[in-house]
Amino acid sequence: MVISLRAIEKSFQHKQVIAPLSLEIPQGQLIGLLGPSGCGKTTLIKMIMGMMKPDNGQIYVFNKTVPHQQLLTDIGYMAQSDALYTDLTGEENLQFFAKLYRLPKKERTERVAYTAQLVRLSDDLNRKVETYSGGMKRRLSLAIALIQNPTLLLLDEPTVGIDPLLKVDIWQELLRLKNEEQKTILVTTHAMDEAEKCDQLAMLRDGQMIAYDTPQALKARYQAKDFDEVFIKAGGRTQ
């Protein structure tokens, strides 16, 4: 398993945000994490990343307990809010992270060019990030998450604020990374068309997983036309 969550729990100020939750994610899967605002998606991703400790339960990534230094190069993380050096250029940001991961110079140059091209920022790399639009900053964050060619991607709403055409390109690339390079990808989303592209969907409500299956199986089981309806019928919301 790439990710094993065993009965993890997390509370903030006595409010339970993740109820005992277990999940096993094998290699080469694209998993979508769905649920209303505040249901615990970001908290879950931060715990898998090792940035936040669960109160109870165990988290293993590549069979190592998180946080683990060796895992840092294996995991590409894109946070919901962009953490960029705005007084540096796009290229300087990418180079900075590439150096942090100790990529050799040749590979660094290649990865900077590849990730920038992937998010269509090649022509803007020499501009300071403070001059970027919100969508451009999002795209740069995604490029940074991919810079060290990680085997596991944790992407927290990667396409919010990105225009529809580029969104399609980015999803095509995520599917390619999964299919051709066997990357494992965990992505949070509110977009139904994106949920459709996932191998499995994990639906969260109040920190509990109320459904976990393929998009097709979920729609068939609940005789639902979309995932909002699946969510309601699975007990996500009382009508």
Ligand SMILES: Nc1ncnc2c1ncn2[C@@H]1O[C@H](COP(=O)(O)OP(=O)(O)OP(=O)(O)O)[C@@H](O)[C@H]1O
């Ligand atoms: N550091 C913190 N301290 C206190 N409460 C927190 C903290 N982080 C998250 N929470 C609370 O935990 C709950 C879950 O938050 P989380 O960010 O995981 O939700 P989410 O599902 O990612 O939401 P969204 O879709 O809006 O991003 C929310 O009620 C939030 O207010």
